[in-house]
Amino acid sequence: MLIQNRNNANRLLKNTVCFCLFYASSCLYAQENNGEEGPYQVKPTNSAWEEKQITPSFYDSPYRVSLFNAENGEDSDRLLSQTYSIFGYGFAVIGALALMPESVTNWDDSSRDNNLGAKWLENVKAGPVWDRDDWYINVVGHGYFGGVYYQAARKSGYRQWDAFLYSFMMSTFYWEYGIEAFAEVPSIQDLVVTPVLGWAYGEWAFNTEKEIWANGGTVLGSEALGNTSLFLLDPVDSLGRNFNYLVGQDIIKAGTGYFTYQQVKSPYDETVDNQVGFTVRYMYGSGDSKALPGISGKSRERSSYTNSPVDPVDTGIIGFSVGGVYVNPDNSWGLTDDYGYQWSLGLYFTRRFSTRLNYSTADLKGKQSDQTVKYENYGLDMLYYLYAESDLRPFLTAGIGEIMFDEDRDDKTFQINAGLGLHYKLDNNWALEAGWSNYYSTSTNTRESQISTSLIYRFGRGEWSL
Template structure:
């Protein structure tokens, strides 16, 4: 008979109580022995490595500067060793993903597979970024999913949502767009934005959904098979890491996930001085007994559900609308409406940044044939009357216009304008603005009016 004992000691205080920041959850090393008392140190036992920001106790005043970044200088118990270990695994797995994409037909991947790799990489980096023509499911399903995977790596290493988003942005930009993918195609404007921004919302959903499944016994719709598949899809990096560790019978990557739900009771009592709050400290011990078969689990950490962090994925806004363009005479087309969508980060009630894309088919005055008009821009907004539901704003940005999807016929432009943001509820708002676009290449000026409905993820515009 084999006996496995594992002791997990977690110490915490009631909410809002003073906590010694030197106190951290401790996992006492598991010990294996058989009936003779001999130890088996050569048997790999999977352990839990994930943690959550909600477990941490940030330094006093930390949220006074909510957009500070801790990725490179963690000071609040974030697990930088796990982050680095999982980052190395992402680098390794990424080459497998690149190999899969390279096998796809050229009309799907749009990868150029001819020529010398280093020369192509240099040319592509110098040319980009550009608006790519990848199929919809790659740009708006595949890339957000990849962003969510990057996000999970940091989020499950104990970093807050903002740090996990920054990590995802860095990985998607320098590891993928300007790294692996630049060997095959020019970096993409929309991928640089869509991957981390939509990946933030999707990644947090993946983080919470994984927890929900694990707290439900690892089943989906009553099926353990669907549960296992879902957990793999929600965090393939961690799942592959566990598989590699088991294959080599040692911890190659810091991988392993588990959650336990709990409730904290605040002890209150009436005293001579009024209502008293007592700080309760709890020590939890967990024991496991085996029947001789190798065990692949260890005590799992507590999951703290609440955080005072004001920055979360509610900052992400998706817009859909239309507009009307009064184009310069050089275009020689009839003025007409167009459709538009946007992806934005609404940092506060005073500042936001958006990626806008507009497209229309206009009639050429010379021959009556259709001309495809596109423009895309990166812009920033400054809002007045920040406490009001009706906030006028000014916007400035840069971008490009394209004619007939031909990059040789594109023109760089800058633009500026004014608008009005009307909040309907926490998740929905209407934005309308008018802006003038100045083209440098064609020496043109266009006036554009647009109207958009903005949907904010999560809690939305709650602050």
């Protein structure tokens, strides 16, 4: 336990040091400018998905991918520029960590002595595993950086689904199986939590940043709070704008700008709506436009989205559940039945289909020794719902995963599972669920079963679409 706490503390220290370095560089922008007019001005570089004229037939396949084919006017050049920036920052971080002492990084000598490639391959082959990091690292930390990846695509004019896929690829291949694999084995939780919670956070940050710019880049009337908030919401974009200012030209495609007015057809019927864009103009120096009251040298134009056409794929498909579980282990384990708890995080793609990362745990006692053994079961499950248009929906579930006792990774057991249950929709955001699942391992020829009940929360607008 002491070793695990030290590892978590060291990971938090590494992230804090790197984060502070990034923030210090971002402050140069505001300090260097100091309210004086200079030769360089931040320019809007992109438009939001909500501003584009989307053919209604596009939503005939709501999960179609435009990330590699900017057919709707997405700014692929900006996204590529942001990606290059992320790669650059990441390699700078790993270079700095390589110079730090082992007491900070937990990298042993084999990770330093020209064996980084071998260490990376060893960690990749060993994973993914269920890690033991504290919740604030797995949930808050990874969710935050997933949101940073997400915004790189979202602010380049891509829809939410494409931005999520970009976050998934970056968090999986660039970070989890890329940079971080030089230091540790990839994590099962991080592969799911980073892009999924990153979607929820990233969309909130995307809209919050627009509100700050609309207020002249201030928060509570303070420019310092505004600059700090803008950096915290999206450090990659903030660093890009700062770098452009320092060199006096647009080397990195960064920043945001929104403005259009157009008439578009609804994707669901023949009605025509007026779509109004959102304009943010943030100028340094005296400027030529009317300044905001009490804020010298800044100007703005503002309207609000009517969000038409409406994208049916948004944060509402993200769902989190928590509840209780009754565990009935195989007799060969020599453990008694007992109660525990479980949680899940997943995507509810339609009313008929969802996929989730499930985790359940219970403290079971030995039948002979009466000693307590920690039981853990985790895996990726798929659920298919019957009578999908009804509030009460029977479902079938199947998946793969592992069980582990007393957190012993060397003795984990692979399993397949199948089950059934009932899902009851309370409203668009909340639902109740009860289920039974049977788990089977071919390697040990053992069977476990679980009975569970849980409360489900759907993010955003919840089950409003699809």
